[in-house]
Amino acid sequence: MAQDVTPDPYADPLRFGQRAQLLRERRGMTQTQVADLLGMSPHTYRKIENGQLKAPGLETVIRIAEVLRVRNLAELTGRPETDVDLFTGPGHPRLAAVKAAVDDFALTRADTAVPPSAAGLDARLRAAWRTRHASRNHREAIGALLPELIRDAQTVVRLADRAPERRAAQALLAEVYALAQFFLAYQPDASLLWRVAERAMIAARESEDPHAVGVASWLLAQAHRDSGPRHYDTADTINREAVRFLEPLLPDAPVEVLAVAGALEFELGYTAARRRESGTAWRHWDRASGMAARLPAEYAHPVTSFGRAVLGAHAVTVAVELHQGGESVRQAARADRTAIRSRPRRARHRIEEARGYQLDNQPDVAVASLEKAYEAAPETIRYNGYARAILLEHLESPRAPRRRRAAELAGKVGLLSA
Known part of the structure; x- marks a missing residue:
């Protein structure tokens, strides 16, 4: 039973290939595109996916993980002992x-x-x-x-x-x-x-203190959600419990408590988007938007950055997590990123924007968005796994101008020396 749950990709190349195929399809990539980025023929890569070829060595496994933007090597190998965050910065x-x-x-x-x-x-x-x-x-x-x-x-x-x-x-x-x-x-x-x-x-x-409880819950739920799908239920439980705790206080709540409640509401939508639950994700975004409307126009919560200005950025994130490339680009066009006063939060929005353009097959605009993220806050992009993964992909671009832009930015953020 244990072998069925955690197959050894080196002993069972078909299992490894199936994982690679699933992750590739989630990204909306063709076998030819992956093969080109790996520097091998489509015929050879096809054999890896269908199990006709012996499973590749560690170096190639890592390159496949980078191309497929796998955040943790265990997602590709199926082996818990390979629990390695590939895109965690130095x-x-x-x-x-x-x-x-x-x-x-x-x-x-x-x-x-x-x-x-x-x-x-x-x-x-x-x-x-x-x-x-x-x-x-x-x-x-x-x-x-x-x-x-x-x-x-x-x-x-x-x-x-x-x-x-x-x-x-x-x-x-x-x-x-x-x-x-x-x-x-x-x-x-x-x-x-x-x-x-x-x-x-x-x-x-x-x-x-309701505000302290709300902020701590918001961050703890994020820690669980970002640990992977097995922790989504725990993230939701923490979020919902915090929302229930704050709900009776909201009619007369001070602005910071109302903002934290709105941030928690959006986080429920974020996790739903990770699950590809489109209706649920947008429903929570709508609720968060209604709560933001009760805040002063220029208000931004000091911890969560929640306020009216950030709702557009949140909409981009929901669309990206739902893998709705066209919708994420439309939301990016509507979002007023100049209204986000926090430099790191503005840079994070630019990275989400880049993910959207990447999904929408607009790689040059994606790189341009990452350049703008760097202008806003270099340390946000330097340690962001999504940004690093996009740059890694375009370092291998067959188009020289795009490759040069990616290489220049990768050098600035320290990716080439990481």
């Missing part, structure tokens, strides 16, 4: 310092140290979010701030004497962990991301 130089702060459970500080105050920590956290949204290299900016923010937030919790103070301190700690999750996304330390996401959820629950 670790940021500040990753070690952030990890050390997360893992630091010192119970005392030096006697000469001035204990941090909750008010001071809150002010620094607000400033850190503003810095993130305004910075082209946002990981560098917040990575420099996070170690002390994490340690001081832990200290503020430890020093809180009364229950109200402790709950407020836990809300601050949860939000500091939320900021850390934005730094840790696409970094090569999945266990650290999970520790931070779970600690944020625990701190948010301890705080009993």
Whole structure:
């Protein structure tokens, strides 16, 4: 039974070929297109898919995974032991310092140290979010701030004497962990991301603060969804529970709670789109759009970026995840990306736009969108798996101008040296 569940592609080339065929068809590619990108004849590649040829070696397996934009090698091989994120970028130089702060459970500080105050920590956290949204290299900016923010937030919790103070301190700690999750996304330390996401959820629950609970749920659900299809149900459960928790509060909720509820509603649509459930995905987008309409016109939530301006970008994401190339291009044309003030969020939208143009067989426009993503926030594209995969594909383009543009951008983001 175990062999049926996790077949060995090297022992059973037909199983490997079937997986390759399924992944290729999901991408809407022909065997000839894949063969061209692999540098082999269509006849040879056809034999790989139909099991007539011995399964390829590791180097070719990885190249097939890159061409098919497989995010994890296990998706192609069917072997859990090959659980490797192919497009996770190299670790940021500040990753070690952030990890050390997360893992630091010192119970005392030096006697000469001035204990941090909750008010001071809150002010620094607000400033850190503003810095993130305004910075082209946002990981560098917040990575420099996070170690002390994490340690001081832990200290503020430890020093809180009364229950109200402790709950407020836990809300601050949860939000500091939320900021850390934005730094840790696409970094090569999945266990650290999970520790931070779970600690944020625990701190948010301890705080009993609706906003903190909503933000922690939003991020924890994303962590599950991005772990693959087996975790979609868990992502939905977390999202729905948070929506139910916030729903009674919404008639009189402050703007930040209403925005988090809208962000959670969209996330339900995002996961539905990953499942290719078109009606459900757009229904949740419609609900999120209705909630955004209740927010001030220029409002953008400091953590989720949710607001009226981001709804167009969300529509592009839904269409892309549904593999609706034409619809994603139409939504991209309607979206007002200049209204997205956050540089990293604007860059993320450009990457989603590029995915849409790629699906719609407009590769030159896809590369142009990635160039615009780089202009907005280089560190967003540098660590984004989708962007890296698109660039990898066009590095092999038979069209010299496109290949040169892809190579130039790949060099800027460090892909060629990764």
